[in-house]
Amino acid sequence: MSGAGAPKLAIDASGLQVAIVVTSWHTQITDGLLAGAERALQAAGNSE
16 A cells, blocks of 8 residues: 555644543454554644
């Protein structure tokens, strides 16, 4: 996947309370998904 045509979004998540729900179905996959969600929140300005 080249990423060509991917939208460029500017998201401001500062001050938001966010809940991330994750299962224990396959820890290698779900741990990676959780880490990616946390990184995305931090990149959007959420430090909660």
